[in-house]
Every structure is written in structure tokens, then in C-alpha cells.
Amino acid sequence: MSNVTNQANAAAFERICAAEPLLLDVRPAIEVVPGMTPATVLTSGAPRTWDEYVGGQRDAIVGGALYEGLAVDPEGVDREVRAGTISIGVCQDHACVGSLAGIYTASMPVFVVENATTGEHAFCNLFEGPDPQRLNYGIYNQTVADTLDHLRDVIGPILGEAIRAGGPIELKPIMRRALNMGDELHSRNTAGTVLFSRELFPRLLEIYERRPRDVRDVLEHLSSSDYFFLRLSMAASKATADAAREIEGSSVVTAMVLSCGDFAIRVGGLGGDWFRAAIPRVDAKLFDGHTDDDVEFMGGESCLAETVGLGGFAQAAALTLQDYQGGSPERMAAMNREMYDITVGEHPYFRIPLFGFRGCPTGIDVHRVVETGITPVLDIGVAGRGGGQIGAGVLRTPLACFAAAAEAHTARYGHHESLQLKGSR
């Protein structure tokens, strides 16, 4: 048994729970994202070669490059990427977190979130709105471009001004309340969105005198979808998970990401290595008119939420999801309970009412996953062949990448019997 690993995992759990994500600003990516250049496109998932990006994820990357004016047509993008004048990077290497295909280009506005405990920053771009045709779902056309322009020219700047004027907004208390109001902060963000809107409203009043129409646009954007807050939950989760990176000996997962071709994880004590596995079938509830054959994976890093004890790890707080992604209250509670068997401890601040306010299962230990055979469950949005959202569901992650990570961990640190901390109520 490795005391080093148990201590490291306890430290990882502690850092995750101690994170204090603050929303500082909204800025164009080029101004704040580390390593961003005018010709960079960031996308979701562990790194792949250009030819390995296929389907909707490739379409989204191409769309991002076109939107940014890096080429005039898809063939041009392909040429520039091969020539190295357009650079494709992955979100996780740039402190960003990608929703579905997760496209970031220089001019796109991003939320700037700081973990006040560590001082580190994380970034997430803005929700495009309720239209199922979105760049992050692999679609690029004039409508999508207009939406992105509106985010860049109106929504982003007004949000940024409101946030700066009133000072940083603490996201953790909003997230805690949202868990008491039916959100799990991945596939359901209704309460988070309304609570955040209320926080913003007094700040918007002063801007209203100068820019009445723009402020009305922001209000419209905030109330037109219940998913606005997802990007803040994702940025907060990324800022939180990053606090558990690079802890010598830790077998706790610090990132889970999807690309069009694989599911991959990183582990705290194993540096920047990605452990990959094929994507399994998702148990999805599809919008009318779609079948399982239409499902296509095009990336996704919103499961950073599950990495820090939210989403599928808090689904018993969001039973209305039975209508959106399928399942029954009993099944959701049972899946949620399973997650206690593979995590280091129970979150002292994020709690689940249905479980008598038991803390969310937090800090996935790859050894426990292998020992129990229970893999993390993710609440995810489902994209369709040809682009667009076609449903939502629960993804049971594949064992192979956890097994590979556990093996690498054992090779480096020796045999380990995992210890589970118990949260206190």
C-alpha cells in the first residue's frame, strides 16, 4: 500500500473542494487565453493529427477558421493547416474547456474565471443560444456566423462591462444553490442561469442608460435559454480540476475529455499524459425524428463537471433530467450512488438533497474504478450526423483508459490500495 498515493489523493480531493471560482471578466480570447494567436483554432479532446479530425468536429474546426477569416473556403483551411499557418490546438492545453467540438478562435469572447485559492485562470466561451444549429455542434453557416458576431460585438462586451463594474462574481455559492434547485450543472443549468441573471441585473441597470438596446439583447440572451450558465459551470470546473494537476503520487483524475475519436483522461500524478479509449455507445433520449444511427461524437469537455463531482455525479439533484435525457428517478439515484464507490470523498459544500444532503462524490481514483469495475457516468448533449443537437443522454465511460492509467500509475508509484475519505455532514 502506498501512503504517498493516499496522501496525494487526499490532497487532490482537498484542492478540488477548496477551489473558489470567481468570474472576473469577459474578454476576447486573444487578449487572455495563454498561447492564443490570431491563427489558432482550439478544439475539444486529447490531441489528434489533422487527418484524425473527422465529421462534425472537423466541420466545426473549419467553421471556426472561416469565421475568423483565416481562409475563404474549407479547402483553403485544409491547405493552411497543412502548411502550418493555421494552428490547431486542444483546449485543455490552453486553460480552456470546450463544449462539444469546443471551438475557440482569437476574436471570440470568453469568460475569465479565477480559482481564488490558487490564482490560476480558466476560460470558457459563450453559449451560442437555443438554436440547435451551432458551431460547437459542427455547423457553420451565415446564421451561425451572425450569432457569433452578436456574441462578439454585443453580448460579450456588455457582460464584460457589467462584471468588471460590479467586481468579481463568486460562482461557488450560485452553484451550491443551483444544486438545491434541480441543477446538476452539466445537462441542467436552469437554476444557475436564473440565479446568475439576478446577480447581473443591478449591474446592467447602469449600462442601460448608455446602451439600452444592447442591454435588452443581453437580457434576451440570458432568458432565451436555460443553458447560459453551463459555460460558467464548465469554466469553474476547469479552474477547480486544474488545482488537482501535478500532485506527485496522485491517482485522481484531473480531466475527462471527448474528441470525435476517443475518450481520454489525465491523472494528477501522471503529468500531461492522456489515457485513451474508444467511445462507447451513449444511452440517449433523442429529439423526435432521430434514431441511434444519427448519433455522432464530435468532442466534448463539459465532463470536467463530472471530474469535480457535478453532472452525472450529482444527477440525483436534477431528477427533471429524466424528461430530457431519459431514465427514471430510481435509476438516476442508483447511478449517482455508484459514484461514491470510485471517488476519494464527499464534497463538503456541494450536496445532494435527495441523499439527505450527502456531499457529491468527488475526486475519481483510477484505482478504485479498476477495482470496482464501475466507471464514471457523464450527462451529455448528443450531436447528430450532419451537425446540430439531436438529444441528450448518459454516457458510461469505457474502462480501458482507467485501466491504462492505473497501470501506468502502478508502474510509476508501486502497488496501491486506495483509501476512501468520508465526508462529514
Next chain:
Amino acid sequence: MSNVTNQANAAAFERICAAEPLLLDVRPAIEVVPGMTPATVLTSGAPRTWDEYVGGQRDAIVGGALYEGLAVDPEGVDREVRAGTISIGVCQDHACVGSLAGIYTASMPVFVVENATTGEHAFCNLFEGPDPQRLNYGIYNQTVADTLDHLRDVIGPILGEAIRAGGPIELKPIMRRALNMGDELHSRNTAGTVLFSRELFPRLLEIYERRPRDVRDVLEHLSSSDYFFLRLSMAASKATADAAREIEGSSVVTAMVLSCGDFAIRVGGLGGDWFRAAIPRVDAKLFDGHTDDDVEFMGGESCLAETVGLGGFAQAAALTLQDYQGGSPERMAAMNREMYDITVGEHPYFRIPLFGFRGCPTGIDVHRVVETGITPVLDIGVAGRGGGQIGAGVLRTPLACFAAAAEAHTARYGHHESLQLKGSR
């Protein structure tokens, strides 16, 4: 078996479910409440003689009269009431619904809610704010008077202007969403309050240019407490329950009310008669420093919510109440399930996520209460001796008044075997 009663109960259930409460306005009571006069004080519960109003409820009535300037001291109020120059009425006879002591005087602003299905109006006054010292909890002093002035001069008029300017606000969709966000719309109204606030924001923008400070005060009022929406839920419940009154043959409860001395119900087929019983002990969770001996009943009609399938009848939608009023998720779910045994049907629109979106148990049949021995449960705020809120809890209503009502119903309509409708998903 009485077909008349089964048909009447089905009609009562139907009318309750079909109600469409709209918020039309906020107006001084004198302008809108039927039968209101400059020298009237309305209070909660079935009617009592002046000498029967004791403790906090009497203090509240006296406070209301003093606030309205109907006398200069408590002795003066007593003289004027005995002389008949101050008139004490009960809320339920004036289309009002009282929170705790439930004091209405002429100048107080009230929400004007219409059931669009019937065209009938119901009224509820405004939440005084988070300070445990409130008139409706039996306290009257300068602080309380200042709060009431602020409601009358700023909060009420601005709310009224915002509502009128944007047109009626549909309350039913807000209530439905709130049930999906952890409210049961009696002891928890957090989601309702935030959702209503969001509805109001765009309307407040235009008023802001003319009255910036007052609009900020309204925002402060809206965000300072999660109970703001309770008064709207109450007015909506009253407008809804009233639709089931005066249905020949109906054994469905149309009102449940508390005074300082009794719990009383009215039944659809039994005219305006009140059936009364002594108030039982409440299973309460008290704020720190209080004991059961401190509990005092001073009235309350917010259980109109339970009358139409909310509150205790939807508590499984609001499991966070385990922290506020005690109990466990399992116990709350079990109590909620019991209510299906005494109700006519399942609400087609108000649904409970934990029960797989089963509709709320709706339409209490006094015969079923007597047959099963199961009496309605109410989520209530608990007042303390000497005034103020000291906790919250669950009240199991007494059987006696349901038994008396069932007996009167049988005497009038003959023996009845109750029929339970089943809601459809």
C-alpha cells in the same frame, strides 16, 4: 353511492386544474378588495368574536388598526372595535388570503390575481421581508411600520406599474417550473421568486430612467428574500380554490385556514359553513434558542396551497425543506404519497419529478379523509410567543373537522362512496 357527489367532485377537480391565475396589478386594498372600508381590518381564519382573538393574532389586528391610524393606542382599538367603528373581517370572505395573522387594512398594497378561466379575482398582500419581526407574525413597532410604509409607497406602486406596463403575468407556468426547481410553493418559494424576478427585469428597465432609486429598492426587496413569491402562490391558490366553491354535491375541500384558536375547512357542496377543530401540535424545526413551548398559533391561510395540491402535497418536489422544517427525504416522500389516498385526482400540469412526474395529489375529499384516517399535511411557518417567526414545520391537520364535514355532507346528500380519478401522464 352518490353519483351526484362523484360527478361534483370530478367537476371540482377539473375546475381546480383548469384555473389560470394571472397577476394583473398591485393596488391599495381599499381600491380593489370587495367589502373593504377605511376602517376594516381583515385577519386569517374562520370568523371569531373579538374576545376570541388572543395573543399574537390579536396583537397583529391591533397593530394593523394602529398602522392604519384607526386609533392611537391598543386600548383605543379595543374601544373602537367594541363600538363597531372598527370592523374586523376574515380574509376568506373578502377574496383575500392571509399569511399567518394575515392583516389587511385599507392602504396596504395587494397583488390582484385573476383566474382567467372564471374571471374571479383573489388578493394577497406583500411579503414584509426577511426580518423575523413582521406584522403578520404578531409584531407592531416603528420598524414594522417603516417596512409597511416602504411597501405602500415604493414597492407596491413600482411593482404595480411594472405589471401594468407589460401586461398580465401568467403565474401557472412559473409555478410549474418552480416545482421542477425545488419549490413546493408554500414553505419554499426560492425558484418562484427568482423566476418571477426575471420576468419583471425587462419591465423595470423603463421605470428605472424615471425612478432609479425606487427600482433599486424593488430589486433589493426581490433578492433579499426567497419568500417573495409565496404571496403570489397564495393569491393563485386562493383564485384556484375559489373555482371549486359552491358545487352542489361536492365533498371537496375549498379552503383550509388557521386562526389563533382553531383549524377550519370549507367544503364545495356545503356553502359557507366552516368545520372547525382544535389545532394539533406541529412537528417543527425551531431556530436556535427556541423550544416547543415557545410555539404559538396566530392564524394562517397559506395552506390554501395544500388545498390545491401544493405545499405539503408537493413536498417531495422540495427536499431541501428537510433542512428548514425537519424530516428526511424518505419521510417527506412518504407523507407526500399518502396524500394521493385522500384526493380526487392527480394534477395534469403540476408534477413531481421524484415521483416520475406523477401529478400532484389534488382535490381533498372529506369522505376519503374519514375513510382512510389520513389527514392533510401542511408545510407551515411557525410563530413564537411574543411574536416573530421561530421556525417551520409540518402540521398534520386534525380529523375532527373533516369528520364533521363528512357527516354534514352525508346528512345533506346521502351516503357516498368516494371515487378517485386517476391522472394521466
